[in-house]
Amino acid sequence: MPTENKILMYLRHFLEYLEIEKGRSQLTVRNYDFYLRRFIHWSKLTKPEDITLEIVRNFRLFLNRLVWQNKTLKKSTQNYHLIALRSFLKYLAKHDVKTLASEKIELAKVGERVVDFLEGSDLDRILGAPFKTQQPEIIQLRDKAILETLFSTGLRVSELANLNQNSINLAKDEFTVRGKGDKPRMVFLSDQAKYAVKQYLAKRKDLNPALFVGHDRAQKSREKKQEQQLVSNLTPRSIQRLIEKYTRVAGLTKHVTPHTLRHSYATDLLRNGADIRSVQTMLGHASITTTQIYTHVTNEQLKETYKKFHGKSN
Numbered sequence: 001m002p003t004e005n006k007i008l009m010y011l012r013h014f015l016e017y018l019e020i021e022k023g024r025s026q027l028t029v030r031n032y033d034f035y036l037r038r039f040i041h042w043s044k045l046t047k048p049e050d051i052t053l054e055i056v057r058n059f060r061l062f063l064n065r066l067v068w069q070n071k072t073l074k075k076s077t078q079n080y081h082l083i084a085l086r087s088f089l090k091y092l093a094k095h096d097v098k099t100l101a102s103e104k105i106e107l108a109k110v111g112e113r114v115v116d117f118l119e120g121s122d123l124d125r126i127l128g129a130p131f132k133t134q135q136p137e138i139i140q141l142r143d144k145a146i147l148e149t150l151f152s153t154g155l156r157v158s159e160l161a162n163l164n165q166n167s168i169n170l171a172k173d174e175f176t177v178r179g180k181g182d183k184p185r186m187v188f189l190s191d192q193a194k195y196a197v198k199q200y201l202a203k204r205k206d207l208n209p210a211l212f213v214g215h216d217r218a219q220k221s222r223e224k225k226q227e228q229q230l231v232s233n234l235t236p237r238s239i240q241r242l243i244e245k246y247t248r249v250a251g252l253t254k255h256v257t258p259h260t261l262r263h264s265y266a267t268d269l270l271r272n273g274a275d276i277r278s279v280q281t282m283l284g285h286a287s288i289t290t291t292q293i294y295t296h297v298t299n300e301q302l303k304e305t306y307k308k309f310h311g312k313s314n
Contacts, residue, residue, distance in 0.1 A: 005046045011036055014091045023182035025158060035084035048092050048099040056085070056105055075110040082107055115293050117263040122252055127151065129246035138203045138215050143242055145196040146212055146234075150258055152193035153177075154265035154283055157236040157258035163211040165201065170194055179284035187282065206231040214238065266294050 015033055018024040024032075042062055043055055063078045082105055089102035118126060130143040150160060159177050168175045173189045189197075197211075206213065210233040240258055247256040262283070269279050280291040 007040055007045055007048055010048060010092060010097065011040065011088070014088055017091060025180070027158070031080070032084045032087070035081040036088055039081065039085055048097050051089070051100045053100060053104055056082075056100065060108070075108045079107045079110065115263040115267075116254060116256075116260050117267045118252075118256065118260060119264065119267070122250070122254075123151070123264060125250035126246050126252060126256065129249040132249050136215065138200070141196070141200040141203055142212060142215065143246065145193070145200040146239060146242065147246065147261070148190070148193040148196040150261040151265055152190040153187040154262045155187065156180075156262065156284075157239050160212070160258070161234055161236045161239060164209045165211050166209065167211060168197065170198055170201075177284075180286070183284065183286075185281065185284045208233065210234075212239075263294075266291075270294055 011033070014036075015029050018032060019026075019029050039059055042059060043051075045051060045055070060078070060082070063073055063081055066073055086102040086105050089099055089105070092099045093102065127144075127147050130140045130147070133140065135143075146160070149155065150157075155163075155177060156179065159179055163177070167177070168189070170189075173191075173194065174186055175189070176184050177187050178184050204213075208231050212234045213231040214234055215231060236258075243256055243258050243261070247254075266279050266283060269282070270276065276288065276291055276294070279294070280288050283291060285291045
């Protein structure tokens with residue numbers, strides 16, 4: 001009887017650890033599984049003690065030269081593989097398994113990230129786009145509520161999809177959401193978002209406890225009982241498709257995703273005087289480094305300073 005590949009055994013334990021002890025999402029677990037299996041398949045290693053710095057260096061060369069869907073991998077994507085490998089090695093060390101020390105793996109340097117966001121008329125156009133369509137009223141109201149809630153709270157799309165009706169007290173303008181790592185944080189609803197959600201819920205006839213559900217199939221139902229059975233929760237992917245649709249309806253040329261509205265939320269806060277630590281807390285970022293991608297906001301202030309003080313002696 002062949003002995004089990006030790007690395008694959010530990011990988012299975014590690015993925016279960018991520019899901020149960022660390023509370024990582026199914027998407028994160030799947031991504032780590034993909035990155036680590038790529039390393040194991042490429043290296044053909046069967047024992048954790050055989051992982052060396054030289055093997056990791058060659059794996060990095062492999063990733064750097066890999067062509068995937070007619071493109072080479074971005075540095076950030078290469079780093080995702082290394083981050084997964086470092087986490088796996090940390091897990092092994094924690095469980096007294098002899099292997100390469102995780103801190104010996106350095107990430108590749110990547111260019112500073114520039115985020116896309118909406119403002120002014122572009123933002124107004126996409127927020128009003130649901131009412132520019134010929135869809136049933138309940139879908140217009142739902143999608144308006146989704147857009148307003150995303151911009152008002154800065155929620156990740158997965159967080160929005162997981163909201164239940166009892167998650168939000170519409171008599172107040174705040175509620176608690178559980179983000180990455182199941183960490184709770186407070187988010188706030190604008191008056192526009194509260195109004196949009198109230199309008200939508202007033203039209204709901206189903207019994208689904210989810211805040212946002214699919215109505216497309218329900219519209220074809222002739223009996224209320226069938227309607228209640230047919231509605232189902234919106235998924236993160238279906239919400240993403242809604243945003244893409246309303247980008248086209250609004251006539252915007254840039255690529256807009258649910259995360260673009262999250263970026264717009266953070267940018268709006270900073271431009272109106274919020275400090276970066278508060279924004280970090282409201283976004284649910286574990287590290288201030290992640291929040292610092294919004295430094296493009298301060299560039300506007302630098303421009304104003306330049307205009308105000310440069311060349312005044314002439």
